[in-house]
Amino acid sequence: MTTRLLHVSDTHLGNRQYGSDTRREDFADAFEQAIEYAIDQDVDAVIHTGDLFDTRDPRLPDLNRCIDILQSLDAADIPFYGIVGNHERKMDDQYLDLIRKTGAAERLDTSPTLINDEVAIYGIDAVTRPAWHAEDFTLDSPPEDVFTILCMHQLLQPPVPEIQAEHPLEDVLDRLNLDLDALALGDYHESVGTVERGTTVWYAGSTERCAVDEDASRSVSLLEIENGELTRRQKELDTRDFETITINFTEDDSYGHAEDEIDRHVVEKKVVLVTVVGESNSVTSSDVRGIVMDRGAAVCCVDDERGGPEIDTSDGPSGDVQNKDRRIEEKLAEKDLSDIAAQIDERVRTEGVAPSGFDDEVEEMVMDAQAEAFDEAAEATPTEVTDE
Missing domain, CATH: 3.60.21.10 (Metallo-dependent phosphatases)
Incomplete structure (x- = not known):
């Protein structure tokens, strides 16, 4: 058989x-x-x-x-x-x-x-x-x-x-x-x-x-x-196709430039991932997504990596201006957090955290810390454990 x-x-x-x-x-x-x-x-x-x-x-x-x-x-x-x-x-x-x-x-x-x-x-x-x-x-x-x-x-x-x-x-x-x-x-x-x-x-x-x-x-x-x-x-298996597109903008490029670049690709019924690079201009990420969806894409995700306009900060506020992460870190330092709590806080404030995997990641961090603590306790002498 x-x-x-x-x-x-x-x-x-x-x-x-x-x-x-x-x-x-x-x-x-x-x-x-x-x-x-x-x-x-x-x-x-x-x-x-x-x-x-x-x-x-x-x-x-x-x-x-x-x-x-x-x-x-x-x-x-x-x-x-x-x-x-x-x-x-x-x-x-x-x-x-x-x-x-x-x-x-x-x-x-x-x-x-x-x-x-x-x-x-x-x-x-x-x-x-x-x-x-x-x-x-x-x-x-x-x-x-x-x-x-x-x-x-x-x-x-x-x-x-x-x-x-x-x-x-x-x-x-x-x-x-x-x-x-x-x-x-x-x-x-x-x-x-x-x-x-x-x-x-x-x-x-x-x-x-x-x-x-x-x-x-x-x-x-x-x-x-x-x-x-x-x-x-x-x-x-017969699964949905993906299409990746990169659009490079200059400051003077218009909506039509985005249309031309997208029309070089077949996007109908596909998952379309667009990366926008170059100079900032009047064409927004929403504009790019709209063009793609109008051409029959099933899903469109736009990653806009264009740099923003340069800002003259010479006339800005003076003094000790700190970013939000630095201020958060100073406040947390006053709380005397454990190492594992500090690591979790840092992970929460890290860009690009995937929500679907975050719970598992934090759980592993906590379990790692527990295992390390148990190992240290097992290695300690009975007197050391009692003293603690």
Whole structure:
């Protein structure tokens, strides 16, 4: 018998990318497309390796849309097995547990889930960096002569480039008590793979583009296991195209210059990202966005990097005029904040903070600080601890 699985990952349902409800729908449509492919291929199961949702508190419409999609899979008698990713991870019960109550999904864990009595699937939810070294990777023993797959949501090198990875793949393989046949991963949005110590390791990639530099086709992985051998094929998804445009303005350029530059590109039904550079003039970012949308773009985001006019400050106010950040820092210094509180404050006031990932980032900072404090306490002598 051949066991066929569809590996889906990083669907990020509810992602209102570029502040657009159209993009929110695109993410749901891509997930639905993947599930329809699973039904069309009559797979034995779908496995999802984390970040089903883009946030730990998805909107009710996004949750309902997810359940509707999964119930179509359930109606085809195809089970859906998942783990929890870092974007959606909560401190207590997970939304995947809620969906499980509808009968449309199951959550993988360290006990084997058997498919056709030939494949045993395990799952370990996303592990934060502070908890990584204390995490127990012990898996329950599977039946004999089955193909074993562990699902995780981590950035491991290889196959993730070292500069982007969180942990070495060797660390996982060394700490597991089983010799795995395969490791199905989530969190990295490109489809890449490797083989390490006899274990096939891969990322399915995300089902939609979560960033402009994710320019490869989005896909899911169709897995076929027969006689202990794994064959993996990528299925490309039909997702919305992106178009990037740079407009360089001089001081004298008019509205017509923007139109000419935009008309060099096909923008209809696309996500269009425009960067405006050069000199400031009468053409505004809103003007540029209006031109793009008038030509049928689905979404347009304009990044205006033009320098403002030079201002003669020689007649300005004299004295010790401080910027707002300096004044805030002086006030905070009076409060005698802890190191971690100061770091969080600095992160809050850093430009470019992504709201969707900010909660996770602060949580990791706090947990790092806790872990460091616990380590210091463990290293202290009993007398030192008592004195403190």
